[in-house]
Amino acid sequence: MSFKNIFCQDRVINLFQKAITNNHLAHAYIFAGQEGIGKTLFSKELAKAIFCQHSGADACDTCSHCQRIANDHFPDLVFILPEKNSRTIKIEQLRYLQDVLHVKPMESKYKIAVIQSADKMNEESSNCLLKTLEEPPSYAIIILIVTSLESVRETVRSRCQIIRFSPLSMAVVKDILVDRFQLDTKQAEQLAYLSNGSIERAVLLSSSRALENKRWLVDRILTLEMNDNLSFSKELFDEWHIQDLEVLEEKRSQVKELILSFLLYYRDLLVCKTGEENLPIHFIDRKEALRSKSKSLSEDMLFHILKVIKTSLEQLDHNANINLLLENMITKILHLQFGRRITQATF
Numbered sequence: 171m172s173f174k175n176i177f178c179q180d181r182v183i184n185l186f187q188k189a190i191t192n193n194h195l196a197h198a199y200i201f202a203g204q205e206g207i208g209k210t211l212f213s214k215e216l217a218k219a220i221f222c223q224h225s226g227a228d229a230c231d232t233c234s235h236c237q238r239i240a241n242d243h244f245p246d247l248v249f250i251l252p253e254k255n256s257r258t259i260k261i262e263q264l265r266y267l268q269d270v271l272h273v274k275p276m277e278s279k280y281k282i283a284v285i286q287s288a289d290k291m292n293e294e295s296s297n298c299l300l301k302t303l304e305e306p307p308s309y310a311i312i313i314l315i316v317t318s319l320e321s322v323r324e325t326v327r328s329r330c331q332i333i334r335f336s337p338l339s340m341a342v343v344k345d346i347l348v349d350r351f352q353l354d355t356k357q358a359e360q361l362a363y364l365s366n367g368s369i370e371r372a373v374l375l376s377s378s379r380a381l382e383n384k385r386w387l388v389d390r391i392l393t394l395e396m397n398d399n400l401s402f403s404k405e406l407f408d409e410w411h412i413q414d415l416e417v418l419e420e421k422r423s424q425v426k427e428l429i430l431s432f433l434l435y436y437r438d439l440l441v442c443k444t445g446e447e448n449l450p451i452h453f454i455d456r457k458e459a460l461r462s463k464s465k466s467l468s469e470d471m472l473f474h475i476l477k478v479i480k481t482s483l484e485q486l487d488h489n490a491n492i493n494l495l496l497e498n499m500i501t502k503i504l505h506l507q508f509g510r511r512i513t514q515a516t517f
């Protein structure tokens with residue numbers, strides 16, 4: 171792999187190739203963009219391009235440095251990831267990073283540290299990171315990978331160069347699923363639509379019950395009635411096996427997938443309503459039903475519903491009671507959709 175295998179990020183690649191050629195790399199970057207579009211993969215390819223023993227602004231993929239980076243075995247490149255079943259980087263991991271950066275590079279003139287989920291740190295961890303960013307060693311390049319730039323503290327943000335990554339196009343996701351994951355074309359196409367430009371989500375969807383869950387959900391929302399409020403929430407928890415999950419983080423990620431499905435469903439209705447033929451319909455195999463449903467809803471109402479769903483998605487990371495969060499979202503949606511006061515569910 172080299173930059174040639176990074177898709178849809180030409181602007182970012184050009185920027186870094188210029189910086190490498192002109193020796194103008196910054197000490198700290200924030201890579202921002204939705205999950206699963208290749209930010210981590212890019213950081214590895216960038217490290218290869220920087221450390222490659224051959225001259226030029228891309229990796230040769232054959233020298234000892236390139237090969238050892240590909241095998242996660244290069245001493246001047248360190249990745250800091252959240253531990254299993256944790257969403258956040260712990261302070262001990264950042265202290266370890268400080269120690270690592272304190273030691274000069276062993277095989278090159280730079281030392282690169284990539285920190286995953288840097289937008290989900292607590293106060294203590296953020297302060298520790300800030301200290302590192304305030305006085306980085308001259309040879310350090312620190313890359314923070316985030317999905318939400320708004321969640322990064324201003325003091326951290328102001329010390330980094332911000333690089334925004336674009337979602338992948340449907341066609342690219344489909345091709346990657348066929349070429350690298352050997353899915354058949356039809357399945358790859360369907361997953362590409364549902365993944366919203368994220369390879370990670372597409373692969374996740376292909377390897378679990380997720381696709382069936384989503385189809386069930388769409389069919390169920392299409393036939394929802396005003397009085398379904400209470401029973402629908404319970405049905406959701408059962409059908410998506412949310413109650414069966416014991417680890418909170420697993421539960422949270424399942425609820426996130428559920429809320430994203432609501433988002434895609436109502437976005438599809440809006441696309442049908444406005445007749446924007448060039449925008450993709452995610453639930454393509456339910457296109458006719460969505461079209462017909464969209465006739466009974468107003469654009470204004472759909473915008474309001476989408477706002478409710480987006481707010482729930484934002485609150486999910488900070489909310490301990492995810493059952494209640496989901497409950498409230500459904501109640502608000504039904505209230506907007508049916509325009510009358512409906513029974514508030516309780517858990």
Ligand SMILES: [Zn+2]
Nearest residue numbers: 222230233236
């Ligand atoms: Zn090389």
